[in-house]
Amino acid sequence: MLKIAKYIIFDIIRSKVLLAYTLLLLAISLTIFMSDADVTKGLVSITTVILIIVPLVSIVYATTYYFNAAEFTEMLVSQPISRRNILLGKFIGISSSILLAFIIGVCIPVCLFAFSATGITLMVSGYLLTLSFVSLAFLTSTITHDKAKGIGLALMLWFYFSIIFDGLVLLFLYTFADYPLEKAMIVLTALNPIDLARILILLQLDISALMGYTGALYQQFFGSGSGIIFSLLMQLVWILVPLFFALRIFKKKDL
Amino acid sequence: MRTLLLMFSGLLLPLILAARTILVAPGTPVSSLRQAVMLSQNGDTIRVKKGVYISLNTLIDKSLTILGEGQPVLDARFREEVLTITASHVKLDGFTVVNTKTGSMRDFAAIRLSNVEQVTISNNILRNNFFGIYLSNCRFIKVLNNRITGSNDIENSGNGIHLWKCKEVLIRGNYVTKHRDGIYFEFAKKCLIENNLSEKNIRYGLHFMFSDDDTYRHNTFKNNGSGVSVMYTRRIAMLDNTFIENWGSTIYGVLLKEITDARIEGNRFIRNTTGIYMENSDRITIKHNDFISNGWAMRVLASCSKNNFTQNNYKGNSFDVTTNGTLKEIYFNDNYWDKYEGYDLNRDGTGDIPYRPISLYAQIIEQNPQSVMLMRSFIVNLIDKVERAIPSVTPESVKDEKPRMKPWKR
Numbered sequence: 001m002l003k004i005a006k007y008i009i010f011d012i013i014r015s016k017v018l019l020a021y022t023l024l025l026l027a028i029s030l031t032i033f034m035s036d037a038d039v040t041k042g043l044v045s046i047t048t049v050i051l052i053i054v055p056l057v058s059i060v061y062a063t064t065y066y067f068n069a070a071e072f073t074e075m076l077v078s079q080p081i082s083r084r085n086i087l088l089g090k091f092i093g094i095s096s097s098i099l100l101a102f103i104i105g106v107c108i109p110v111c112l113f114a115f116s117a118t119g120i121t122l123m124v125s126g127y128l129l130t131l132s133f134v135s136l137a138f139l140t141s142t143i144t145h146d147k148a149k150g151i152g153l154a155l156m157l158w159f160y161f162s163i164i165f166d167g168l169v170l171l172f173l174y175t176f177a178d179y180p181l182e183k184a185m186i187v188l189t190a191l192n193p194i195d196l197a198r199i200l201i202l203l204q205l206d207i208s209a210l211m212g213y214t215g216a217l218y219q220q221f222f223g224s225g226s227g228i229i230f231s232l233l234m235q236l237v238w239i240l241v242p243l244f245f246a247l248r249i250f251k252k253k254d255l
Numbered sequence: 256m257r258t259l260l261l262m263f264s265g266l267l268l269p270l271i272l273a274a275r276t277i278l279v280a281p282g283t284p285v286s287s288l289r290q291a292v293m294l295s296q297n298g299d300t301i302r303v304k305k306g307v308y309i310s311l312n313t314l315i316d317k318s319l320t321i322l323g324e325g326q327p328v329l330d331a332r333f334r335e336e337v338l339t340i341t342a343s344h345v346k347l348d349g350f351t352v353v354n355t356k357t358g359s360m361r362d363f364a365a366i367r368l369s370n371v372e373q374v375t376i377s378n379n380i381l382r383n384n385f386f387g388i389y390l391s392n393c394r395f396i397k398v399l400n401n402r403i404t405g406s407n408d409i410e411n412s413g414n415g416i417h418l419w420k421c422k423e424v425l426i427r428g429n430y431v432t433k434h435r436d437g438i439y440f441e442f443a444k445k446c447l448i449e450n451n452l453s454e455k456n457i458r459y460g461l462h463f464m465f466s467d468d469d470t471y472r473h474n475t476f477k478n479n480g481s482g483v484s485v486m487y488t489r490r491i492a493m494l495d496n497t498f499i500e501n502w503g504s505t506i507y508g509v510l511l512k513e514i515t516d517a518r519i520e521g522n523r524f525i526r527n528t529t530g531i532y533m534e535n536s537d538r539i540t541i542k543h544n545d546f547i548s549n550g551w552a553m554r555v556l557a558s559c560s561k562n563n564f565t566q567n568n569y570k571g572n573s574f575d576v577t578t579n580g581t582l583k584e585i586y587f588n589d590n591y592w593d594k595y596e597g598y599d600l601n602r603d604g605t606g607d608i609p610y611r612p613i614s615l616y617a618q619i620i621e622q623n624p625q626s627v628m629l630m631r632s633f634i635v636n637l638i639d640k641v642e643r644a645i646p647s648v649t650p651e652s653v654k655d656e657k658p659r660m661k662p663w664k665r
């Protein structure tokens with residue numbers, strides 16, 4: 001398993017796409033921090049970047065790589081290695097190389113310029129977001145058979161989670177404005193890994209505003225540590241569940 | 256003339272000569288403050304040695320200087336008030352005043368001043384009292400450097416410093432905590448309140464009503480149950496105060512209700528849920544203030560008019576300004592907004608296109624508070640950007656024509 005992961009990491013590091021991604025993140029973070037003296041404002045801008053670019057690159061790159069390495073997978077399957085180990089090895093390999101890009105591109109600048117509770121939250125949520133979208137990429141790749149469909153599905157998922165979902169939530173809020181929606185809202189956010197990451201960051205950046213809500217549930221959710229624990233746990237679910245299903249499909253899949 | 260002078264000095268001289276010092280200490284013939292006051296005459300000095308004294312509403316009805324040495328304790332054992340001062344020209348310094356009775360029939364106070372002038376209350380420590388220092392119908396009073404700690408009991412708590420119908424009172428350097436209201440004013444005119452710290456009180460850090468022409472300077476109001484509330488008052492000046500960490504749904508850094516002709520300048524509002532909340536308030540100048548990391552920097556209701564907001568810094572607030580209707584005659588000018596995205600082609604330090612402080616998302620939250628969960632999401636950024644480019648829902652009249660490109664240095 002780890003051997004496969006190691007091989008994949010070396011393979012990916014040599015490719016130019018990931019290098020480009022690293023440089024892009026690095027350029028964005030450095031420009032934001034250098035151009036503005038106000039660190040908090042910089043973190044706000046980076047949040048926006050993380051919530052859009054990180055999921056997009058993670059899901060598309062992981063899907064593309066998965067399909068590009070289809071022959072390698074076939075070769076591995078013919079060896080006496082369990083399919084579970086092959087898939088997990090691939091997951092570890094791909095996710096750790098994308099994470100490496102994230103560490104160099106975002107974590108290092110944040111540590112240098114804005115090492116604070118908000119900065120740490122930002123890094124952690126970026127991490128989890130990367131992992132959950134790589135996991136989703138594995139699911140799309142195992143579900144589909146050809147590359148174009150896989151990437152198409154990956155893009156659709158990204159588009160859904162980053163834009164459409166929130167639009168639907170807004171619509172839902174307006175439609176049912178007369179009802180108490182506190183619990184429903186918390187459940188709804190759990191259905192989207194990007195929203196979960198966003199809420200983790202919100203709890204640091206906008207806690208003053210979040211405390212302005214009368215609902216006891218919101219107060220409890222935002223005020224105590226339960227909001228943080230909830231979003232962390234749900235993020236983990238978003239990493240593990242798609243991977244689990246991918247594994248189940250991959251085990252039975254006719255390559 | 257000479258005879259008059261003679262007569263005058265003849266009257267005055269015995270008084271001055273007779274000014275004595277009375278010593279109070281445990282285990283001596285004069286072992287309580289009450290005895291000492293009975294033995295004394297106007298103008299005497301009473302020195303109280305270190306120790307614990309029971310004081311059940313000791314009445315100070317002569318002009319005395321009462322000094323505590325080593326913070327002697329005056330204890331009412333929860334049975335009465337501790338001290339009542341009914342004479343002018345009293346100085347009370349250096350005591351520890353504890354344990355008044357609590358109750359809903361009377362406002363039991365640790366130190367009560369009633370119908371007096373020229374009294375100084377300084378360097379005392381007040382603990383576990385219902386009301387701390389209670390002034391009624393007084394003039395020219397000084398309340399200096401006292402540390403006032405309440406019982407933090409929600410049902411049985413009075414105010415730390417309570418003024419009713421007073422004039423020209425100076426309140427300086429006090430620390431008030433765990434009371435109902437830290438500093439409470441009703442009908443207190445022309446007072447000066449400076450360098451006080453009021454924190455963690457159950458209700459308001461500062462609360463005043465009908466108290467015209469007061470000046471509040473360099474005070475800090477931190478983490479109070481409901482922030483600061485000021486109502487029905489004209490011509491006040493709030494200068495260089497700090498309002499910090501007042502969190503909650505109906506909790507405001509400053510709540511202004513029916514305030515007119517006020518000056519609010521040089522204050523700092525940091526990490527409050529709402530920095531300033533304004534209702535029915537007219538002709539207010541809000542200038543040189545810093546609004547940093549608040550949920551809502553300002554909430555200005557439509558009932559306000561003729562207010563000027565100039566040269567303020569708005570940094571890191573979730574929302575800069577919100578309102579509940581149409582704002583009229585509210586002027587923003589020359590402020591620094593960190594959310595401003597305009598440009599400055601002629602390099603004069605002010606942006607070339609106006610800034611609209613009320614965002615569309617703020618309006619959405621106004622109607623639908625639950626949508627707070629969507630803050631900073633891509634879709635919210637998108638609709639805000641679109642609205643900034645082509646304003647249609649946000650009020651056209653609320654805008655800063657000359658937003659600053661760089662924050663104001665203080």
